[in-house]
Amino acid sequence: MATVTLKGDPINTSGSLPAIGTKAPDFLLTATDLSTHSLSNYKGSKLVLNIFPSIDTGTCAQSVRTFNQEASELENTKVLCISHDLPFAHARFCGAEGLNDVISLSDYKDGSFGKDYGLNFIDGPLETLHSRCVVVLDENHIVKYTEQVSETVDEPNYKAALEALLDE
Template sequence: MATVTLKGNKIETSGTLPKVGSKAPDFKLTNTDLETKSLSDFSGSKVILNIFPSVDTGTCATSVRTFNKEASQLENTKVLCISRDLPFAMGRFCGAEGLDNVISLSDYKDGSFGKAYGLDFTNGPLEALHSRCIVVVDENGTVSYTEQVSEIVDEPNYKAALDALMND
C-alpha cells in the first residue's frame, strides 16, 4: 500500500505500482466504443498509461490534453488514458476537446485494473477511484518507468515519463 495526499490529507491505495523491470499486468478495460481492450492489444508498441481519478477534474483533464499533444510527436507509442469514468464521459471530453492522439479506457466494470496495478484509493473522499499515476511499458510489456503522484491535485512529471520512452 502507498500513501498519497489530497490537499494535504492522507489517502491510502490498495497496493503499490508494478516494479520497474517487471512484466506489466495485463488488463481488460472498456474503450469509448464499448469494446474490451487489453495490454496485449498494444503489443509491439511503447505504452504510456496515464491513470487518474476523473477526467472531470482540472488536473486530470490537463494530463489528457498534455499527453495528447506529446503523443502526436511520438513514434510507435500509444497513450492510454485510464480512469473509472464511464466510457461515455471519456468520449464526450475527448470529442469536445478534439483529442485524437490518446486512447480513453475505463475500469468501470469491475475495477480489476486498479486492483492489479495497486492504485485504487481505499479511503477518503475519492475511495474506489484511481490515484494519479504514470506507468510506461516498453514494446515487450516490461515496465520501464512508474510515478505515483504524491499530491493528487498535482500534475505528473511529463518530462520524466517521456524521457523513459526515449531510453527504452
Template sequence: MATVTLKGNPINTSGSLPKVGDKAPDFTLTATDLSSKSLKDFAGSRVVLNIFPSVDTGTCAQSVRQFNTEASELENTKVLCISRDLPFAQDRFCGAEGLNNVVNLSDFKTGKFGENYGVNFVDGPLEGLLSRSVVVINENGEVLYTEQVAETVDEPNYKAALEVLY
C-alpha cells in the same frame, strides 16, 4: 499499500505500482465504443498509462491534453488514459477538446485494473477511484518507468515519464 495526499490530507491506495523491470500486468478495460481492450491489444507498441481519478477534474483533464500533445511526437507509442469514468464521459471530453492522440479506457466494470496496478483509493473522499499515476511500458511489456503522484491535485512529471522513450 501506498499513501498519497489530497490537498494535504493522507489517503491510501490498494497496493503499489509494478516495479521497473517487471512484466506489466495485463488488464481488460472498456473503450469508448464499449469494446474490451487489453494490454495485449497494444503488443509491439510502447505504452504510456496515464491513470487518474476523473476526467471531470481540472488536473486530470490537463493530463489528457498534455499527453495528447506529447503522443503526437512519439513513434510507436500509444497513450492510454485510464479512469473509472464511464466511457461516455471520456468520449464526450475528448470529442469536445478535439483530442485524438490518446486512447481512453475505463475500469468502471470490475475495478480489477486498479487492484492489479495497486492504484485504487481505499479510503478518503476519492475512495473507489484511481490514484494519479503514470506507468511506461516498452514493446516487450516491461515496465520502464512509474510515478504515483504524491499530491493528487498535482500533475504528473510528463518530462520524466516520456524521457525513457527517447
C-alpha cells in the same frame, strides 16, 4: 499500500505500482465504443498509461491534453488514459476537446485494473477511484518508469515519463 495526499490530507492506495523491470499485468478495460481492450491489443507498441481519478477534474483533463500533445509525436507510442469514468464521459471530453491521439479506457466494470496495478484509493473522499499515476511500458510491455503523484491535485512529471520512452 502507498500513502498520497489530497489537498494535504493523507489517503491510502490498495498496493504498489508494478516494479520497474517487470512485465506489466494484463488488463481488460472498456473503450469509448464499448469494446474490450487488453494489454495484448497494444503488442509491439510503447505505452504510456496515464491513470487518474476522473476526466471531469481540471488536473486529470490537463494530463490528457498534455499527453495527447507530447506523446503523439513519438514513434511507436500510444497513450492510454485510464480511469473509473464511464466510457461516455471519456468520449464526451475527448470529442469536445478534439483529442485524437490518446486512447480512453474505463475500469468501470469491475475495477480489476486498479486492484491489479495497486492504485485504487482505499479510503478518503476518492475511495474506489484511481490515484494519479503514470506507468511507461516498452514494446514488450516491461515496466520502464512509474510515478504515483504524491499530491493528487498535482500534475504528473510529463518530462520524466516521456524521457523514459526515449531511454531504449
